[in-house]
Each structure stands twice: as structure tokens, then as C-alpha cells.
Amino acid sequence: MVQYNFKKITVVPTGTDFIDIILSRTQRQTPTVVHKGYAISRIRQFYMRKVKYTQQNFHDKLSTIIDEFPRLDGIHPFYGDLLHVLYNKDHYKLALGQINTARNLIGKVAKDYVKLLKYGDSLYRCKALKVAALGRMCTVMKRIAPSLAYLEQIRQHMARLPSIDPNTRTILICGYPNVGKSSFINKITRADVDVQPYAFTTKSLFVGHTDYKYLRYQVIDTPGILDRPFEDRNIIEMCSITALAHLRAAVLFFLDISGSCGYSIAQQAALFHSIKSLFMNKPLVIVCNKTDLQPLEGISEEDMKLVMEMKAEAMKTVIGQGGEPTSEEGVLLTMSTLTEEGVSAVKNAACERLLDQRVELKMKSKKINDCLNRFHVAMPKPRDQKERLPCIPQAVLEARAKKAEEAAEKEKRKLERDLENENGGAGVYSADLKKSYILANDEWKQDIMPEILDGHNVYDFIDPDILQRLEELEQDEGLRQEQGADDDLEMDGEEMTPEEQEALAEIRKKKSLLIQQHRIKKSTAESRPTVPRKFDKDRKFTSKRMGRQLSDLGLDPTFAINRARSISRGRKRERSLDRTDDGADAMDVDAAQPNKKLRMRSLSRSRSRSRPPSEVVPGEGFRDSAQKVKALKIAKKSVKKRNKDARRGEADRVIPSLKPKHLFSGKRSIGKTQRR
Template structure:
């Protein structure tokens, strides 16, 4: 039975502080000035060194957390039961599993500026080294394919962002299922489960049918996701100081073409506002009714 010294466990900082600590250390331990006369290769190496150092520090910090915290199966039952009462054993294992997943689900961002297949041999070698290290820690039964370990995305164009989210969720789900399968409760529930496998009644193919209403809803949702923000319009029309946002485009009018109409303030030497009446429509209806009575 392993003897743990709980007092020597390193304090785990909050997520934001954790990132600040790593970036601060990277800033102190790596060069910080790029001179104007540097060649492009030297500048690239400058930033790749920072990325590599940051990745290594994140990995070491997360590994330290995983290694220092005790395994519930290895400590004395008294401490195991006490920890379960204080923190819940399942949540404790799940938290360590999430940290183990975080140090492995490698993402290459900013592919809109530099696609992965356009990297130089040296840079690609660094990426492949990180990938090989991550594949060594894939849990048993996990997906060792490239899509599950090395992902690419662009936060600017949203390309690959959903794939990264899906991969992280799948890895987390697999880990949760694995933890549940190793627990003692699963043995008490297995005899209650029955998995029914339907048998085909004929040779006729029955493909999946998606209702038209669902397809239309998906199209509307996709259109909303691709809606341009005011910031995008500003960048497309000259940037800050040049682009002027229209305050009329959200007006609710019968015809959208009326939104940009210019309303004159002075007409024939008179103030137009003097002739505007908020009840003009009701007064017009009264005049029409009066005219109708006169005609009768």
C-alpha cells in the first residue's frame, strides 16, 4: 500500500491563474525581442521556441498534478472513505481524468494564416514529436488515429472549431464510460440491462428520412451562425474611423427600402415636424368615414 504525504501536494491554481503562470514563465525564460534585421527563418524559430516551451510547461504542470494526487485504490481505506465523504470519489476521479485528457486533445490554431501541410520540415518535425508523445498516453481502447490526437482549426474563420469540440467531448465521454465500467456499481446493474438487436424482416432498404421541417430549421440555424457581426462589416468597409454603423437598419418598416430614406426637416420654408401628427392614421380614417357619410 502506497504511503502518501498529503501535505506535500502542490496547490492547484484556478484555470486563469494557471495560464498566467505558464505564460509569465515563458516570457521570463525565452527571448522577448525581435530585432528589425532578423531573417524570416530566425523570427519563425523565435516564436516556435515560445510555443514549444509553453507546451512543455503545460504538460509538465498537468503531469505533476496527476502524479502527486493519490490514487484511491492505492491509499489506506480510511483515507479513501474520508476523501469520498469530502469530495465524492467519482467526481475526484473524473477531475483527474479530465486533466489527463487536457494534456494530450494537440490543436494547431491559425490555419487561416498557415495550413498544416504548408509547414517547413523542421516545424512539421516538432508537430509530429508532440503527436507521438500524446499518442503514448492514449487510454486503452481510445482512438489512436490522427484525427483524435492532432487537430487543426482557425478561430477567425471557425474552420475546424466544431471538430475540436466534438473530439474533446468524445474523449471525455470515453473516459467517463471507462471509469463507470471499472466501478463496482456496474456489476449490480448489468443483470438489468438487455440490448435488443432488431432483425430485418425483408431485403428492402429503409434509409434515414429527415423531415423537411427539420432540414429547414437546420438551414435557418446555419444562416444565423454565419450572420455577419458589426465588427466584420467594419473590417470590410475600411475599419474603425472610416466605417459608420447605420442606426436605421433595424427599423421595423413595411418596406426595407424605406430604412435609408432621408426625411427632410425643412420643406417650402416650413418645419416639417410641425405637420407631423402621431394620430395621423386615425384622423385619416375619420375623414374617410365622414366623406362616406356625405356621399350617402
């Protein structure tokens, strides 16, 4: 579990922002109205509260900064030295010391001015003391503005540091630049470290995680190290030196035997001997990389001698508790990150050696006695002098052998990625998705699957006895032809009477005309205008025609014809109603006064009348007009507030209230522009 999470450190505001935040909070969280008519004790309490509240806010914010930033003396030495390399320990402590000093100064200022405010004799003098107290606090904060800016830069950089747990199982990769360290960590973990063909592509520590024997290991990729004096190394190299010095990990020293990194084997061996003191008491594996360019057996004798010397030194780095060097297994390994040959072997060897060392250290510790006391190993009592070796059942041996064969076959099996590289790469090679189908016959794998039509498989329409049915149909057809049976579905004119022939000819003629008319209408449907009834020259839609059709159906057309005529004359004024009994015009002043009700009726018929809102229309669901009026009132009332709120909003590009009351009421008196 990671013990140090620098990403949770609170943001450090700048000096100006710090002052604005605190003073704005004081203005919002404390009373703002005071009058000179108040008792002097109340006025003193008013301003003392403001000074104390401001000092407390400054104290809380500064204490948060001091507490959240790590103390270099109290954290793991790896992080302590790493922060010292990146930010200079002296500057870091000096900045935090200035923050602490500012916190103490602000506390003293508040204490002094609260003491003076106790003896303030007027509103003016108390306010002046309050302004002076807040001003001195702000002056202190302005003086430490550079320290705040420096700590904010450190906080941002620390948040980008990798989350390294110094106490867990760790594999550390080191060596010259451009020898393949980042390529290796990309192969065995899910880390995505940038890989480029030039030196110092990796400028900081990168962390990935891998699994071995159901245990999680963290793999750290370090920047390249050059063989030069300690004081000449830069910050990038010092990150690697710090990790090697303080992390208890298995070290993989990468050696480029091809020389393509720009450094010879002699130079790399010199680097190994110069930093071998950092490898003491750590499992060390020398990895000869890039064997695809230069095999280990093909290097010169001088280089081979240097490699063997490095191997001998690597065996001496980890001395067992009995004082003997470790075995030669897994000390010198070869691999190629390009072809991935030997990558898993290097990872397994490093994890195995680290695991053995950690178990050995735990076995020698004092805690192991407490753990061993909880175990009891039962041993059978000897019955005779005969030696009985452990018996492993034959089934277990066979299962173990079978599992080993499957593992070997799995390693030899070609992956789709290998087949793709062999057959032209991506875009050229097309994977066969059917080769893993589990079918009764392997020849069926490449069969073309039947298509689907209207939700049915084509195979559903195939009758297994179709050939037999076809033969039966052919025999039946042959018998019908022999008997001279004709198709009864076709009408023959010779079998019909003359009246039926005439009716058939009339039906066919009418059918052809209807088809022809329909085709004409369909072809001219878009460009054909709608003809009003009064311009209907063909008189296709007349009341007489409607009457004939209704009569043919056996219905009386009189009522329908009269109703159509009365509706068609709806907008014409009835002369019988517009004239009086004497024949005089109703609009004539000298004429006799007509019936007022009759006249209003005649005028109202000249135009259509609107339906009142309270009238109930069948199908609306209301019992009577009173219920409809009540429902309309409730609906209008329910949308009133919503319509009022929707008049002006955020999207209307207006300021709803130019002077909000909670910001402008009781804050300042007329003629005063000084707020604090």
C-alpha cells in the same frame, strides 16, 4: 460542485490583538466587583471563574484556527501539492503544530492555577494567582505570534486561489510562455486573463467555464513551462506541473508554429517529450496556434517531422481498455486566436474526447451493472426471414437537413462586429438598425418616420381627400367672388349711424390708450418703485374715485368710505377721549381724575393688540378656546423628549458623557492602576 472553499477561513489575529480580544472579553463577560469581606469560598470562585473563562476563550479561538485550515493529508492531492508548492508543507504543518501546542499549554496552565486557587486563603493571594495565570497564558500567546502572522498571510493568499473542482470535467491548457494560452481561454470563456506580448504574464492558475452539449466544463489556464530540470523550476512553473499531475482532464498542448513566442518548434517539442509522462491516460490535443502568421503547411520539413512525432506520441497517451491507441481525429488541430479561426473546433474536439473517455471509464466501472439492470430495451419478435432496417420518416430527414443548412448559414453570416472591422472600426462604422425590420415591402425600411407634434403624428393631420377638398374650396371661392360677396366680419363705417361711429371711435381710442399704458408699465416694471398712497400725486386711488365706481355699479358707497376713513386714522389718538369733560389734559396731575376704563381704552388704541394664543380663529378647526388650549399642550408635550434628545448628538463634536457609568463604576479602587 466546488468542495474546497478557502475564502471562508476566519481571520487570524496577531499575537497582541489575540491577547487584547480575549482579556477584554473576560473583563466584559465576567463579574468585576469583589470585596475582602466576602466569604473566602466566594472570593476563590470569583477568580477561578476568570481563569477558566479566559482559558476557554483561548481554546475556542485556537481550535477554530486549527479546524478551519485544511490538513494537507486529508484533502485532494492536487490541493495538497499546490499548497506545498506555494507555502512549503513543512512550515505550514509546523505553524499549525505550534498553535496546537499553545492550546494544550494554556489548558495546563489553567488547570494548575485553578488547583492552586482552591487553597487561596485571602483576597490578595487569589488575585495574585489569577494575575499569574493570565500572565502565563499571554506569554504563551506572545511566543506563537510569528506563527499567527504566517498563518494570516497564508489565509489571505489561499482566499485568492481560484475555486477549482478536481472531480468535474476539466480542460487544461499548457505549453511554453507566450504561445496564446490566455488568449484562447478568453475566447471560449468569460474569464478575463491579462494578455501581454511577453513571457510569464500569467503567474498563477486561472479558471473559466464553458458549455458543450448542455454540460459545464471548467477550463484552467496554467503558467508557461520551460524545458529544464525538475529541481530548477520555480513556483510559477510548479503550479502548472501540479495541475498536470493531479487533475483528470483533457490536455491542450499549445504549439506556436510561427516562432513569435521566442522559442523554436524544436524547443517546444523537447518540452513536450520531457513532460509527456504527465499526459498518460488523459485525452491530449496538440494545438498549432498563430496560423495567421505561419500556416502549418508552410513550416520546414524538420519542424513538420517533429510535429508528426508529437502527434504520434499524443495518440499513445490514451490507450483504450482494449489495448489499442485512439483514433487520429482531433489529435492535431490548427487555429488562430487573433482571427478566431478554428477556436470553436479546438474546444469541441477537447470536450468531445474528454466526454468519450469519461463515458468509457464509467461503462467499465462496477456501478454500471447496477444502472443497466434498471433499463429494458424492447425488441420485436421476428415474424419471418425478412430484414427490416430502421425507418426514418421523410419529414424528419427534411427537418434535419433544413436545420443543418440554417446552422451552416449562421456560421457564414457576417456579424456586426465583422462589418465594423471591415468598414473602419469603432467610431467610423455606423450600424444600420433598420435592416432587420419586418415590413410588407423592403423598400419601406429606409423611409423617414413622420415626426410627432403635440402628441399627434403628423400623418394624423393629413386628409386622404385633401386634393378633392381643396378643389371644392377653390370652386366655392370663385363663386363668392363672382357674386361680389364681401367679408361681413369687417365693420364698415358707412353702414353705421353717427352715434355708433362716435362710440366706435371712443372705444378704439380707449383701447389704444390701455395698450400703450400696459406697454409702458411692462417696460419699466423692474425699475419702477412702489409709490405710497400719501405720495400718490395723480390721486388714482382715492375714496372719492371708489365712491364714484361703486355708485356706477348701483351700490351705496357711504359705509365703505366711512370704514376706510376710520381704519386710516387707527393709530391717531382721539383727543375727545384723552381730555376730560372740563377740557383739562388727562396727563395733568392737578386735573380731575378721568374715567379709568376710558383712559385704558384710549391708551390701548394707540397700538395694535396681539391675539391671545387661546383665541379661536375661523378655519383653524377648533370647537372653542378650551379645545385649542388642550391641543397646544399636547403638541408641546410631544416634542419635549425630541427636543431634549436633540440638544447634543454625534454631529455636535462633543463627548456626551466623559465617564460612562458602565465602564467606570466598580472596576478599580482608589490608588490602584493595575487592571489585570
